[in-house]
Amino acid sequence: MMRVFERPESLTEKQMHYCPGCTHGIIHRLTAEAIDQLGIREKTIGVASVGCSVFAYDYFNCDMQQAAHGRAPAVATGIKRVLPDRVVFTYQGDGDLASIGTAEIVHAAARGENITVIFVNNAIYGMTSGQMAPTTLLGQKTTTTPRGRTVHDNGYPIRMSELLATLDGAAYIERVSTHDPKHVMQAGKAIKKAFTMQLEGRGFALVEVLSTCSVNWGLSPQEALEWMRDNMVPYYPLGVFKDVTREEEQA
Amino acid sequence: MAKVLMKGNEAIAEAAIRAGCRAFYGYPITPQNEIPNYMALHLPERGGVYLQAESEVSAINMVYGAAGCGVRVMTSSSSPGISLKAEGISYIAAAELPCVIVNVMRCGPGLGGIHPSQGDYFQAVKGGGHGDYRLIVLAPGSVQEMADLTFEAFDLADKWRNPVMVLADGLLGQMMEPVEFIDREPQMVPKPWATTGAEGRKPNIINTLDIVPESLEKRNYALAEKYARIADEETRWQEYKIEDADLIIAAYGTSARAARSAVDMAREKGMRVGLIRPISLWPFPSAPFAEAADGTRQFLVVEMSMGQLIEDVRLAVNGRGVVHFINRLGGMVPTPPEIYSKIEAILQGGEVQ
Ligand SMILES: Cc1ncc(C[n+]2csc(CCOP(=O)(O)OP(=O)(O)O)c2C)c(N)n1
Numbered sequence: 001m002m003r004v005f006e007r008p009e010s011l012t013e014k015q016m017h018y019c020p021g022c023t024h025g026i027i028h029r030l031t032a033e034a035i036d037q038l039g040i041r042e043k044t045i046g047v048a049s050v051g052c053s054v055f056a057y058d059y060f061n062c063d064m065q066q067a068a069h070g071r072a073p074a075v076a077t078g079i080k081r082v083l084p085d086r087v088v089f090t091y092q093g094d095g096d097l098a099s100i101g102t103a104e105i106v107h108a109a110a111r112g113e114n115i116t117v118i119f120v121n122n123a124i125y126g127m128t129s130g131q132m133a134p135t136t137l138l139g140q141k142t143t144t145t146p147r148g149r150t151v152h153d154n155g156y157p158i159r160m161s162e163l164l165a166t167l168d169g170a171a172y173i174e175r176v177s178t179h180d181p182k183h184v185m186q187a188g189k190a191i192k193k194a195f196t197m198q199l200e201g202r203g204f205a206l207v208e209v210l211s212t213c214s215v216n217w218g219l220s221p222q223e224a225l226e227w228m229r230d231n232m233v234p235y236y237p238l239g240v241f242k243d244v245t246r247e248e249e250q251a
Numbered sequence: 252m253a254k255v256l257m258k259g260n261e262a263i264a265e266a267a268i269r270a271g272c273r274a275f276y277g278y279p280i281t282p283q284n285e286i287p288n289y290m291a292l293h294l295p296e297r298g299g300v301y302l303q304a305e306s307e308v309s310a311i312n313m314v315y316g317a318a319g320c321g322v323r324v325m326t327s328s329s330s331p332g333i334s335l336k337a338e339g340i341s342y343i344a345a346a347e348l349p350c351v352i353v354n355v356m357r358c359g360p361g362l363g364g365i366h367p368s369q370g371d372y373f374q375a376v377k378g379g380g381h382g383d384y385r386l387i388v389l390a391p392g393s394v395q396e397m398a399d400l401t402f403e404a405f406d407l408a409d410k411w412r413n414p415v416m417v418l419a420d421g422l423l424g425q426m427m428e429p430v431e432f433i434d435r436e437p438q439m440v441p442k443p444w445a446t447t448g449a450e451g452r453k454p455n456i457i458n459t460l461d462i463v464p465e466s467l468e469k470r471n472y473a474l475a476e477k478y479a480r481i482a483d484e485e486t487r488w489q490e491y492k493i494e495d496a497d498l499i500i501a502a503y504g505t506s507a508r509a510a511r512s513a514v515d516m517a518r519e520k521g522m523r524v525g526l527i528r529p530i531s532l533w534p535f536p537s538a539p540f541a542e543a544a545d546g547t548r549q550f551l552v553v554e555m556s557m558g559q560l561i562e563d564v565r566l567a568v569n570g571r572g573v574v575h576f577i578n579r580l581g582g583m584v585p586t587p588p589e590i591y592s593k594i595e596a597i598l599q600g601g602e603v604q
Pocket residue numbers: 050051052053069092093094095096097122124125126127128133
């Protein structure tokens with residue numbers, strides 16, 4: 001009999017704490033599969049951030065550091081600069097990366113830091129009970145925008161991938177989604193590519209993964225996937241925003 | 252080895268490289284700029300990494316990352332920058348990562364000024380960041396000690412898996428004095444806990460989160476126990492003419508230099524005055540003060556801050572002696588004649604507190 005499905009070696013056996021309908025677990029798995037496929041588990045150092053994925057250090061079966069809120073790109077820089085032949089990745093939410101940690105992510109990208117960033121955008125602060133995130137959509141209700149986010153009060157949601165893609169140091173930036181199996185497959189490919197870029201020494205690679213937070217969105221798991229598809233994907237278009245390998249081919 | 256004439260800040264940088272520092276992450280701020288400048292010039296050619304971070308917040312988190320990999324790493328800054336590093340310092344202490352943090356103090360609060368001060372005493376020895384943690388804090392009093400204590404700071408950091416702060420000030424950083432570098436190998440220790448890639452072993456995790464109260468309480472007690480052992484083994488101070496003294500001055504760093512001259516001036520006039528100079532500010536050398544406080548002596552605290560060191564001296568003296576106070580602020584440095592006048596007023600004028 002052939003095994004067609006098993007736990008990636010790069011995930012521990014620890015049971016994940018994520019809520020039903022949350023896609024953090026899927027994104028962990030995609031990340032672990034990429035590490036397995038590239039055979040780099042024993043030379044990978046991951047950096048967990050602060051948010052619902054704060055326990056990622058218990059789930060990834062590789063060396064891990066847990067960083068302060070927003071600081072994962074700085075911690076990853078500190079690691080990568082002293083161990084340039086290791087593979088270093090961060091795993092960050094949108095509050096972590098696009099709000100408190102904007103300086104760190106922008107400058108890591110600007111420096112062309114040779115690291116891989118998995119950026120999980122669920123348009124909300126999950127861990128602290130559903131407050132507005134910098135990526136919360138206009139009109140979206142959160143515990144701190146109880147009447148819906150307005151431009152007047154809160155300004156516009158940030159499109160981080162587009163913003164970071166303007167920086168010369170960025171080698172690869174892609175936005176993917178997890179709202180159906182086809183898109184999950186594409187997300188897996190993008191994550192693997194983001195690690196490959198690092199192995200090739202090309203510089204900063206980031207994959208923004210649109211993700212659900214059914215509990216804080218107040219939706220069932222199925223409804224959450226549909227809401228993501230119908231509301232997030234239009235505002236956060238999927239695709240490749242920067243790929244230096246493509247630019248090379250075209251040149 | 253021959254002595255070389257160097258600025259205090261440069262002596263710190265050179266001593267760090269000799270101590271095996273292989274990564275420096277910093278952000279410019281006066282009056283410590285000679286440290287990153289020296290590192291940028293010399294560290295790469297001596298096998299290390301120099302990187303200018305986008306902020307002190309980033310710099311200290313880069314230190315966290317590199318320290319977690321087992322590399323000897325340092326950052327330096329001055330007062331406002333140390334405030335920004337406070338969060339990261341708390342994480343580094345909690346994760347028990349060895350590193351060296353230099354604070355070449357300037358005057359505050361706020362943006363303050365760029366002249367020397369000792370206003371960050373509380374920040375350095377009582378916390379600064381959140382939670383129950385301690386830094387080993389070493390206070391050099393000369394360019395020679397800037398070098399020596401920085402070198403030793405790396406060994407202490409590794410020995411105790413604890414961040415060590417070298418607390419200097421703008422005067423010590425900028426002054427030039429002859430210095431001779433410690434002629435021994437740094438004491439490197441194995442770091443099996445470091446995250447270097449889990450090759451043929453279980454993953455290592457550098458972490459400060461523990462949401463189970465019973466478990467976090469244990470962790471806090473374990474840290475406290477470590478801090479108690481550090482206090483036992485690493486407390487340092489220097490005594491100067493205290494044996495027969497009627498008045499003992501307490502001062503560290505730049506203040507202690509002026510205080511020592513004032514002691515000599517007073518001695519020439521036949522007044523029995525001595526000096527206790529704390530070198531480790533944490534752990535604080537309470538013992539020499541407690542011993543001296545036999546009920547017959549008075550004390551005088553000299554500091555470039557508004558009554559910070561004096562709190563630790565009072566705790567050590569514990570009511571068994573009057574504790575007088577003289578200070579300068581805002582970048583002003585106490586002079587020997589000023590301190591001498593105070594001594595005279597206390598011993599001859601019968602000044603009471
Ligand atoms: C300095 C600091 N500020 C605030 C917090 C509280 N906090 C914890 S998680 C979080 C939000 C995380 O949101 P996000 O990055 O979007 O991740 P998610 O929980 O949605 O996965 C906040 C504000 C903290 N831990 N540290």
